[in-house]
Amino acid sequence: MRLAWAAWLVRHAAELGYSNGPLRGAIGSLSVLLTALLIAYALRRHRPVALAAAGVTCAAGLGWLAVH
Secondary structure: OOHHHHHHHHOOOOOOOOOOOOHHHHHHHHHHHHHHHHHHHHOOOOOHHHHHHHHHHHHHHHHHHOOO
């Protein structure tokens, strides 16, 4: 499921606002994913909260990248 979502994101990158080029889009997406991982690691003692916070961070970050 996650791989299919990533493939869809790559196919529709131009439509989602990654208009500054694939390199900048990849750097921005990678930084959002790393931030989500750091949040999940910081909250690792409370697994449900860590997963929820990382998911929200990832969705919000990629959503923000898509519209800006």
